[in-house]
Amino acid sequence: MQYFRRLSIIRSSFRFLSLSSSSIVNVHASTTHEELYEINKLMNNYNNSHVPIRTVALFEWMSNIINLKPDFICYTQIIRACGEINNLKLCQKIHEFIDKDQTLQSKEYYQLQIKLIYMYAKIKHIELAEEIFQQIKNRSFDINLYGTMFKGYNMNGQPEKTIRLFENEILNKKTIQLDAISATCVLSACSSSHRLDIGHNIYNEVVRLKLLEPPNIRLATAIIDMYCNCGSIDRARKLFDQLLPIADHITYSILMKAYLSINQPVQVLSLFHQLQSSSSSISPDAVLYLHVINACQQLGLPHQAENIHRAIPSFIIEKNLSVQTALINMHSHCLQVNEAYRLFSLLKQKDNHTLANLIHGFAINGQGQRALKLFEDIKLELKLNEQTYKMILYACKFTDGLVDEARKIYKIIPEKYKTPDIASIMVSILARHSLFDEVQSFIHQYKSKSTDVSSLWSALFMVCYHSGNVQYAKSIYDQIKDDPFLLLLFSDMTNSLLSNEIFNYFQQQLPGKCRTEIKNNNTMNYTVYEFHDNDLSNFPLLNSELNIIIDELKSVNINWQLTKNDLKQLFCGHISVRLAIVQNFVLNPSSTVIQLTKTKPLCSTCHEGIKHLTLIKQCDIILKDDIRIHHFHNGKCSCHDKF
Ligand SMILES: [Zn+2]
Ligand SMILES: [Zn+2]
Numbered sequence: 001m002q003y004f005r006r007l008s009i010i011r012s013s014f015r016f017l018s019l020s021s022s023s024i025v026n027v028h029a030s031t032t033h034e035e036l037y038e039i040n041k042l043m044n045n046y047n048n049s050h051v052p053i054r055t056v057a058l059f060e061w062m063s064n065i066i067n068l069k070p071d072f073i074c075y076t077q078i079i080r081a082c083g084e085i086n087n088l089k090l091c092q093k094i095h096e097f098i099d100k101d102q103t104l105q106s107k108e109y110y111q112l113q114i115k116l117i118y119m120y121a122k123i124k125h126i127e128l129a130e131e132i133f134q135q136i137k138n139r140s141f142d143i144n145l146y147g148t149m150f151k152g153y154n155m156n157g158q159p160e161k162t163i164r165l166f167e168n169e170i171l172n173k174k175t176i177q178l179d180a181i182s183a184t185c186v187l188s189a190c191s192s193s194h195r196l197d198i199g200h201n202i203y204n205e206v207v208r209l210k211l212l213e214p215p216n217i218r219l220a221t222a223i224i225d226m227y228c229n230c231g232s233i234d235r236a237r238k239l240f241d242q243l244l245p246i247a248d249h250i251t252y253s254i255l256m257k258a259y260l261s262i263n264q265p266v267q268v269l270s271l272f273h274q275l276q277s278s279s280s281s282i283s284p285d286a287v288l289y290l291h292v293i294n295a296c297q298q299l300g301l302p303h304q305a306e307n308i309h310r311a312i313p314s315f316i317i318e319k320n321l322s323v324q325t326a327l328i329n330m331h332s333h334c335l336q337v338n339e340a341y342r343l344f345s346l347l348k349q350k351d352n353h354t355l356a357n358l359i360h361g362f363a364i365n366g367q368g369q370r371a372l373k374l375f376e377d378i379k380l381e382l383k384l385n386e387q388t389y390k391m392i393l394y395a396c397k398f399t400d401g402l403v404d405e406a407r408k409i410y411k412i413i414p415e416k417y418k419t420p421d422i423a424s425i426m427v428s429i430l431a432r433h434s435l436f437d438e439v440q441s442f443i444h445q446y447k448s449k450s451t452d453v454s455s456l457w458s459a460l461f462m463v464c465y466h467s468g469n470v471q472y473a474k475s476i477y478d479q480i481k482d483d484p485f486l487l488l489l490f491s492d493m494t495n496s497l498l499s500n501e502i503f504n505y506f507q508q509q510l511p512g513k514c515r516t517e518i519k520n521n522n523t524m525n526y527t528v529y530e531f532h533d534n535d536l537s538n539f540p541l542l543n544s545e546l547n548i549i550i551d552e553l554k555s556v557n558i559n560w561q562l563t564k565n566d567l568k569q570l571f572c573g574h575i576s577v578r579l580a581i582v583q584n585f586v587l588n589p590s591s592t593v594i595q596l597t598k599t600k601p602l603c604s605t606c607h608e609g610i611k612h613l614t615l616i617k618q619c620d621i622i623l624k625d626d627i628r629i630h631h632f633h634n635g636k637c638s639c640h641d642k643f
Helices: 002-020 032-048 052-065 072-084 088-100 106-122 126-135 143-155 159-171 180-193 196-208 217-229 233-242 249-261 265-276 286-299 302-311 314-319 321-333 337-346 352-364 368-378 386-398 403-412 420-432 436-447 454-467 470-475 484-494 500-507 540-554 567-572 575-587 604-617
Strands: 513-519 526-532 593-598 620-624 629-633
Touching (some): 032 072, 072 088, 072 106, 088 106, 106 126, 106 143, 143 159, 159 180, 180 196, 233 249, 265 286, 265 302, 265 526, 286 314, 286 321, 302 321, 302 513, 302 526, 321 337, 321 352, 337 368, 352 368, 352 386, 368 403, 386 403, 403 420, 454 470, 470 484, 484 500, 484 567, 500 567, 513 575, 526 575, 540 604, 567 604, 575 604, 604 620, 604 629
Parallel strands (some): 593 620
Antiparallel strands (some): 513 593, 620 629
16 A cells, blocks of 8 residues: 555656656657657666656556557666566566567567566566566577576575576577576576586586686686585685686685685685785775684684784774674684773673673683673673673683682573573583582483483583593493593593594594794794694604604603504694694794694693693793683693693
């Protein structure tokens, strides 16, 4: 009803305007041709100005009031307007009107059918678009028709239909060749359906048909996007490098996002540095900065975080709340909690996600008291969610002596948020304080609320493992025997046999990584180095330096020599972190602080070795693993050996 009311208002105002002012539309022009020309021009203006309802009003007025017959161009304008207005009846009315027009030439009618297909796709009635498509005879000669249908399916979230149509009518029949637009559409469908086979086939066709000559950035971006989403990022990168001179924001953004999704932040930073180089004409926007900030967050290295923060123009930070919160999250994860806290205090709109990240920053740094103070200050200002409650308990877990505070917080957590995840942190806190009776009754009580208590037992076992409480660990064996990771740890702590199946399972896991940033000689710049747990043979020089360290550690009964059945190596990896440390000693022997981030959890053998290295090398080592931050200083660690 509202639509018709608006239509009627516009029509009456239009009638008044058009009849009284010849400067808007000259309906008194001497010929029908001139009248139509004026009307089509006006419709085009309305469509370009995003007021399609006026085009519709004008169409109704000309066909009903002044009885002027629309021509082909007029139809294209009204179809375009209908595609913008989500009104099926109106679209069908125009469709019927066109179908009844016997004066249209067959070529014109065919062109209008393609436009009607697009119109129905746009208003999400793809079945009506399909109907028209099926009615068209001899359709295997026009790639434009297929391009429209592909676009329609993609717009309606049916990429698999795009691929099927391409396979059935183009790939198999081979009567028609792709053009840049249709190839872009099928590539986009392959990207969302992860069909590398078809996507790669199209890329070969694009090369054969020379569709990238001259360079076509939209098509190239579609290929890169397809390879990224189909897990073939190396191919995407190769094409990106070839097309570098024409790469734009979107191309960079797609590639950066893909690297972030597979945890390769170093590649994101190198793309960013490439972008900053003098040869690039692109100035990064907020979206690209967000990718780079996220990359720094993944890296967890403070100097990289500082550099990126400094590189972002202040107007971009001030204008974008998402950039501000991303910076807080980044600094929280990069050992810069003071900076994160400063930015958080300035934030006009505080939210749970950012708060939780900041509390997490305090937690992994062992600054539980600061986290609690922040929590107390803000709990009346913000309606806290599950994530924030989880992080505040996490903060109590990593700082000794906060068991009373944790109990109080757990009490005020709304019942709906007392998930197994949150309850298991509570178990950890109690167990770390050796309150095993309380742990047992806590788990017993929790069982009455939820049948899923496996994560609570896991948390309890992890504390036993790290504190070497073999007896207690054995007593809860039945509760953990379904978890391969816990069984691995159990075998490690009790020197018992591990099944070949589990051993092989962990051996086949992707190698872990360790990253470090090392100051370049005589400059303030830091270079990021990344090592993998299967990298030993790739760095012969570092390997021989590592052997010297292994000998030094042997003298204090710490065994860093690799052995075949070392169970700790299965979860820690050992190699990447050790190579990263040696790289620091080699490149910067006078360094007083080494920064490391490790993607897998640290084992106690590496932990003991690093403690000793800080003593003999008189150098602090700050290591962030996937659980917390260890600040090694003078033979000790800030975690007090509680992981
Ligand atoms: Zn290790
Ligand atoms: Zn530690």
